[in-house]
Amino acid sequence: MTRDSSFKKVVRRHAEQTGQRYTEALSDLEGLSARMNHAPAAEGLLAHLRDRYGIVAVAATRLSVHKTYVFRIDRADGEPWVARAFPPARPRSGVEGDAAILRFLERQGYPAERLAVEDAVSDFGGSTVLVTRFIPSDQLSDGAEKFAMMGDLLGRLHALPLDDAVTRPGGSSGEDPSREGAPRQDLLAALSFLDAVDTKVPVGERERFERLREQVRSADDGHGLPEALLHGNLLHAPDHAVLTSRGPVAINWKASGRGPRLADFAYLIWGTGSWNPRRPNQERVNAAVTAYRRHVEPTREELDRLEGLMYLRTLYLVCFGYRRAMTDGVHFDEWWFIHPREYFSETAAATRAAFGC
Numbered sequence: 001m002t003r004d005s006s007f008k009k010v011v012r013r014h015a016e017q018t019g020q021r022y023t024e025a026l027s028d029l030e031g032l033s034a035r036m037n038h039a040p041a042a043e044g045l046l047a048h049l050r051d052r053y054g055i056v057a058v059a060a061t062r063l064s065v066h067k068t069y070v071f072r073i074d075r076a077d078g079e080p081w082v083a084r085a086f087p088p089a090r091p092r093s094g095v096e097g098d099a100a101i102l103r104f105l106e107r108q109g110y111p112a113e114r115l116a117v118e119d120a121v122s123d124f125g126g127s128t129v130l131v132t133r134f135i136p137s138d139q140l141s142d143g144a145e146k147f148a149m150m151g152d153l154l155g156r157l158h159a160l161p162l163d164d165a166v167t168r169p170g171g172s173s174g175e176d177p178s179r180e181g182a183p184r185q186d187l188l189a190a191l192s193f194l195d196a197v198d199t200k201v202p203v204g205e206r207e208r209f210e211r212l213r214e215q216v217r218s219a220d221d222g223h224g225l226p227e228a229l230l231h232g233n234l235l236h237a238p239d240h241a242v243l244t245s246r247g248p249v250a251i252n253w254k255a256s257g258r259g260p261r262l263a264d265f266a267y268l269i270w271g272t273g274s275w276n277p278r279r280p281n282q283e284r285v286n287a288a289v290t291a292y293r294r295h296v297e298p299t300r301e302e303l304d305r306l307e308g309l310m311y312l313r314t315l316y317l318v319c320f321g322y323r324r325a326m327t328d329g330v331h332f333d334e335w336w337f338i339h340p341r342e343y344f345s346e347t348a349a350a351t352r353a354a355f356g357c
Contacts, residue, residue, distance in 0.1 A: 166258060190318075
């Protein structure tokens with residue numbers, strides 16, 4: 001069987017798994033890199049902001065190692081801004097949705113970044129730009145204190161009364177703009193990452209690769225569980241939360257929207273563990289649970305499904321790393337995101353114990 005015929009077979013299977021037509025599945029797999037990678041020119045962005053808003057923008061500095069489209073904008077005529085010039089594949093409606101959620105959070109007094117101006121969304125060079133106020137801050141300290149802060153931020157968010165401003169589904173990572181939305185999109189994106197490099201998998205690794213793919217197919221996406229406004233990525237600082245003089249503030253709301261609240265909480269709980277060896281950290285679990293339950297009390301079904309939901313984002317991360325390694329022709333060493341299995345079961349048990357179950 002030639003490589004071309006092998007890839008066609010992969011595309012057909014991908015179409016069946018995702019409910020796409022063959023041409024859609026082919027575009028899904030072949031267009032991954034172009035959709036996800038975007039590094040706008042700083043000078044062009046500065047010129048756009050000057051023309052659009054009449055500000056004296058003097059410097060644009062990248063703020064994130066992982067997101068090459070996020071810049072601090074220093075101004076000679078005011079406080080600095082943050083400009084996110086999203087990948088061109090992300091539709092303007094998605095960025096408008098970010099702005100709508102940030103307006104909702106401001107009305108609710110929730111500690112999130114704020115829009116820099118009322119008309120905060122603009123078009124630049126094929127991409128859509130969102131401008132928010134820059135937040136002078138420090139990084140959150142590590143350890144139990146960090147997880148108490150994150151648990152409180154999540155609990156307060158999940159307890160907010162929703163209105164018509166928050167209608168879009170959320171919770172997926174959304175690094176692939178075509179896979180924004182409910183947490184299930186993370187699993188579909190993970191399948192895309194794997195299928196895109198299927199024909200590059202060494203023979204000796206094929207069995208392991210197929211086990212990973214089957215684990216993604218069968219993973220729990222939280223469907224049917226209680227919903228709330230999700231942040232979608234409230235674990236890692238400083239890309240998603242920073243510490244100010246008034247307390248922690250959540251930033252980067254691209255993944256936000258309505259969805260099963262357990263998807264947010266399970267990812268946070270997954271992050272509480274100690275490394276080398278990988279094992280539960282009861283102090284961090286207790287800190288996150290105590291802070292979260294001041295605002296939200298999970299249902300019994302949520303606690304029963306916690307272990308399964310802890311795999312949701314971590315499988316996505318493994319598959320993201322697998323595709324990157326296969327594309328770059330390097331050894332893949334990121335399986336530790338989902339190993340050992342005992343870590344998941346023991347951490348879920350520790351969390352249920354912290355809730356008194």
